[in-house]
Amino acid sequence: xxxxxxxxxTKQDIPTSSLPDIIFMLLIFFMVSTVLRExxxxxxxxxxxxxxxxxxxxxxxxxxxxxGQDERIQxxxxxxxxxxxxxxxxxxxxNNPNVIMSLRIDKGSRMGIVSDVQQELRRADALRINYxxxxxx
Amino acid sequence: MFRKKKRPGAEISSSGLADIxxxxxxxxxxxxxxxxxxxxxxxxxxxxxxxxxxxxxxENIANLLVNEVGDVLLDEKIIGxxxxxxxMVSRIKANPKLIIxxxxxxxxxxxxxxxxxxQLKMAYDDLRSEYAREKFGIPLDKASEEQVQEIRRAIPQRxxxxxxxxxxx
Numbered sequence: 001x002x003x004x005x006x007x008x009x010t011k012q013d014i015p016t017s018s019l020p021d022i023i024f025m026l027l028i029f030f031m032v033s034t035v036l037r038e039x040x041x042x043x044x045x046x047x048x049x050x051x052x053x054x055x056x057x058x059x060x061x062x063x064x065x066x067x068g069q070d071e072r073i074q075x076x077x078x079x080x081x082x083x084x085x086x087x088x089x090x091x092x093x094x095n096n097p098n099v100i101m102s103l104r105i106d107k108g109s110r111m112g113i114v115s116d117v118q119q120e121l122r123r124a125d126a127l128r129i130n131y132x133x134x135x136x137x
Numbered sequence: 138m139f140r141k142k143k144r145p146g147a148e149i150s151s152s153g154l155a156d157i158x159x160x161x162x163x164x165x166x167x168x169x170x171x172x173x174x175x176x177x178x179x180x181x182x183x184x185x186x187x188x189x190x191x192x193x194x195x196e197n198i199a200n201l202l203v204n205e206v207g208d209v210l211l212d213e214k215i216i217g218x219x220x221x222x223x224x225m226v227s228r229i230k231a232n233p234k235l236i237i238x239x240x241x242x243x244x245x246x247x248x249x250x251x252x253x254x255x256q257l258k259m260a261y262d263d264l265r266s267e268y269a270r271e272k273f274g275i276p277l278d279k280a281s282e283e284q285v286q287e288i289r290r291a292i293p294q295r296x297x298x299x300x301x302x303x304x305x306x
Contacts (some may be wrong), residue, residue: 017151023158027165034169048251052258053175062174102174105247111301112243114250119300122184132176133251 035059039077043068045106049136056100056130063092067105071113082116089124104132177254182298199228199237203253205244218252225260233292240299257296264292 043066056062065085066074073080075088092099101121105114121129201221202210209216216224229235237257241250265288266277272291273284280288 016155020151020154020158023155023162027158027162030162030165030169034165036169048248050177050251050255050258052177052255052262054178056174056176059174100178102176107246107248107251109247110243111241111245111247111250114247115241115243115301118181118298119184122181125183127181127183128178129181130174130176130178131251131254132174133255135175 039064041066041074042079043070043072043074043106045069045104046108047104047132047134048107050131050133051136053133053135056102061096061098061100062102062130063089063096063099064102064104065117067103067109067113067117069106069108071109073113073117082113082120085117085120086124089121089126093124093126098128099126100128100130101126102130102132177251177258179254193236197232197234197236199225199235201237201239201253201257203239203241203245203249205242205246207246207249209253218249218256221253221256222259222263225257226263229260229264229292234295236295236297238297238299241301243301245301254296258294261292261294265289268292 045066045068064075068074073082073085075085080088089101092101103114103117118129121127200210200212204210207218209218209221211221211224225237239253239257262277268288268291269275269277269280269284272288273280275284277285277288
């Protein structure tokens with residue numbers, strides 16, 4: 001006796017030819033709506049919380065300064081001394097006159113270092129700053 | 138008649154395309170940031186060499202001092218951080234020219250500084266909301282760009298940041 005498999009005549013697989021298009025659409029959405037991560041943060045910090053926080057619409061204007069728990073200061077990819085901030089900030093202001101310096105400072109830091117950084121920024125004429133803070137619920 | 142000659146294997150398999158696109162998608166998901174930055178905006182005063190002292194009438198200044206453990210002194214009286222907002226709202230209403238002189242010591246924790254700054258911003262926000270309601274009859278967040286400009290001009294934020302001093306003793 002011969003077994004014969006019954007072959008159906010209808011197509012059984014789902015067409016996947018449009019799958020790449022869907023994925024490409026997702027990809028383009030993400031490329032447009034996000035910003036590339038630029039630096040590795042080398043200091044440890046926890047942001048303070050505040051109620052009156054404002055969202056920053058234009059992320060491309062932002063330039064970050066991190067101050068960690070151990071009061072080390074990081075700009076871009078390197079840890080720098082306080083005295084070097086004004087030069088770097090000045091460079092940034094030359095490249096982008098509307099630069100907003102976003103200060104991401106650990107909530108346990110002392111005001112002394114914060115003020116030193118602010119004085120340096122004033123010297124570099126980078127006057128728009130933003131104390132990065134989380135939204136308090 | 139016209140019949141196209143059937144040629145086997147003339148198409149490129151596109152099933153791998155989805156995988157490639159997925160890989161690119163994952164790459165972007167990993168390397169980008171989607172979180173929105175939030176924070177308190179502030180404009181620093183410009184740097185002036187040997188700043189000349191400008192005398193301001195003492196009734197137009199509210200002295201806000203924060204020490205190293207986070208006690209707040211408002212014009213020589215101790216005040217709790219959550220009470221600053223209401224106090225400031227009533228004082229600015231009484232005297233619209235009031236300048237808040239905000240001073241800390243070098244050892245004040247940053248968290249307290251932000252808390253107090255938050256209270257000051259809340260006070261100004263309250264005043265501006267009230268102004269928006271009275272003048273335009275709308276809440277502050279519904280105001281148009283020009284209206285916001287006018288509100289800001291009517292109620293400017295007068296916060297003066299003094300340089301922190303070394304704690305005494």
